[in-house]
Amino acid sequence: MKARTFVDTVRLKVKAGDGGDGAASFRHEKFVPFGGPDGGDGGRGGNVLLVGDEDVDSLVAIWHEPERRAGNGGRGMGRYRHGADGSDVRIPVPLGTVVRDEDTGREVCEVVRHGEAFVVAKGGAGGAGNVHFKSSVNQAPTRFTEGSKGEEATLRLDLKLLADVGLVGLPSAGKSSLLRAVTAAHPKVAAYPFTTLRPVMGTVVLPGAFASFRIADIPGIVEGAHEGVGLGDAFLRHVERSRVLVFVIDMAGVDGRDPADDYATLVSELRARDPELLERPRFVVANKMDLPAAREKLPEFVEKTGVEPMPVCAADGTGLEALVEALVAVLKPEPRPAGRPDLPPEAGEGAAIAAARAAARAERRGGAAPAAARRRAPGAKRRAEKTGRESVPGHTPPRPIEGRGESPGAQDVVPEERFSRLGSFLKR
Numbered sequence: 001m002k003a004r005t006f007v008d009t010v011r012l013k014v015k016a017g018d019g020g021d022g023a024a025s026f027r028h029e030k031f032v033p034f035g036g037p038d039g040g041d042g043g044r045g046g047n048v049l050l051v052g053d054e055d056v057d058s059l060v061a062i063w064h065e066p067e068r069r070a071g072n073g074g075r076g077m078g079r080y081r082h083g084a085d086g087s088d089v090r091i092p093v094p095l096g097t098v099v100r101d102e103d104t105g106r107e108v109c110e111v112v113r114h115g116e117a118f119v120v121a122k123g124g125a126g127g128a129g130n131v132h133f134k135s136s137v138n139q140a141p142t143r144f145t146e147g148s149k150g151e152e153a154t155l156r157l158d159l160k161l162l163a164d165v166g167l168v169g170l171p172s173a174g175k176s177s178l179l180r181a182v183t184a185a186h187p188k189v190a191a192y193p194f195t196t197l198r199p200v201m202g203t204v205v206l207p208g209a210f211a212s213f214r215i216a217d218i219p220g221i222v223e224g225a226h227e228g229v230g231l232g233d234a235f236l237r238h239v240e241r242s243r244v245l246v247f248v249i250d251m252a253g254v255d256g257r258d259p260a261d262d263y264a265t266l267v268s269e270l271r272a273r274d275p276e277l278l279e280r281p282r283f284v285v286a287n288k289m290d291l292p293a294a295r296e297k298l299p300e301f302v303e304k305t306g307v308e309p310m311p312v313c314a315a316d317g318t319g320l321e322a323l324v325e326a327l328v329a330v331l332k333p334e335p336r337p338a339g340r341p342d343l344p345p346e347a348g349e350g351a352a353i354a355a356a357r358a359a360a361r362a363e364r365r366g367g368a369a370p371a372a373a374r375r376r377a378p379g380a381k382r383r384a385e386k387t388g389r390e391s392v393p394g395h396t397p398p399r400p401i402e403g404r405g406e407s408p409g410a411q412d413v414v415p416e417e418r419f420s421r422l423g424s425f426l427k428r
């Protein structure tokens with residue numbers, strides 16, 4: 001079995017459902033000769049949608065199941081029955097997923113908000129049944145149309161983690177130790193470089209405030225990372241969206257490095273990746289302050305860089321409270337409402353589909369004339385001219401009863417004929 005826990009780039013093949021074919025069928029019923037066509041339409045094929053989900057942190061589920069198909073629409077049936085619509089496939093993806101078409105390289109969408117959904121492959125339309133093809137000259141049509149094919153696509157999904165805070169530092173600076181100390185995440189910590197090979201997310205829960213913020217720990221950055229040295233700088237894309245960056249510096253220089261050089265390396269690597277990263281609010285943290293070497297080197301660091309770092313010890317948690325407070329002051333995390341708000345059903349359907357459904361609903365409510373009524377409009381106009389009455393679209397006026405004139409409410413009057421029949425029954 002494949003065993004992976006964090007995946008940040010995957011290939012996904014999607015195939016929407018095909019529309020069902022329309023039916024060619026005739027009404028067969030006792031005492032109904034020449035019943036006419038009654039073949040219903042085919043159902044639409046299911047769509048494939050990507051849905052933003054804040055509880056999903058990685059694309060690993062897609063990595064395990066890289067091909068998804070939505071259901072096909074059912075065939076139309078006799079007695080005007082519509083084929084069943086194909087079932088949609090909704091794929092939850094983490095917030096920050098960038099979707100590209102692999103063939104064209106074009107960006108399809110970027111999922112950023114919880115509940116936001118994009119149709120990445122649209123289901124085919126259902127075919128028309130033979131009932132649509134009857135006319136005065138062809139009262140027994142056998143013609144129907146086939147459903148159209150569902151869309152197919154090969155997509156590349158890239159995840160840019162949406163963390164509020166990004167930890168950057170050289171290998172073994174203590175980034176993972178810091179994340180372990182302030183969150184419930186437990187990334188591996190060890191005394192060798194590149195212990196962390198994949199980004200790890202952690203959430204700082206603020207006591208009593210029902211608020212939280214997220215921190216991303218990424219693999220160490222070394223000099224030349226932008227040219228591929230070490231693990232490269234691709235992981236920096238996970239902190240591209242972070243509102244605040246925390247530079248973690250090993251102030252003790254355990255690996256024989258000079259902390260001021262480490263700081264300069266981080267600045268130059270970030271600049272090489274994207275100069276805008278340096279314009280973000282950032283905190284510089286002097287880690288390993290429990291070691292005498294660190295306390296010795298701190299003044300020299302301040303002198304060389306002109307930066308006053310926050311002294312901390314990730315191993316025993318000293319100074320981390322002050323760091324979290326400083327981050328809260330900048331981020332101002334909002335209290336999270338208990339439970340999730342219910343998403344409107346349309347939220348899960350591409351804008352075009354939602355708009356079409358809303359229009360159909362408005363029509364049904366009588367906001368606009370139904371399409372069929374609009375098509376009948378010319379005939380209705382002629383009738384109105386003949387009878388001198390205005391017709392309301394979609395409404396068939398009551399037929400006048402012979403001998404009763406065209407008085408309003410004529411439809412409520414019981415015809416003479418029925419009286420006489422009733423009378424003869426009573427007489428018997």
Ligand SMILES: Nc1nc2c(ncn2[C@@H]2O[C@H](COP(=O)(O)OP(=O)(O)OP(=O)(O)O)[C@@H](O)[C@H]2O)c(=O)[nH]1
Nearest residue numbers: 171172173174175176177190194195196220314315
């Ligand atoms: N003395 C001391 N050691 C620390 C402190 N923080 C981390 N360490 C040690 O430093 C080493 C590296 O720590 P990690 O947290 O794995 O460092 P990292 O920055 O995540 O390293 P990579 O994942 O390899 O980039 C481990 O042996 C830790 O025990 C600290 O505050 N004091």
Ligand SMILES: [Mg+2]
Nearest residue numbers: 175176195196
């Ligand atoms: Mg680490």
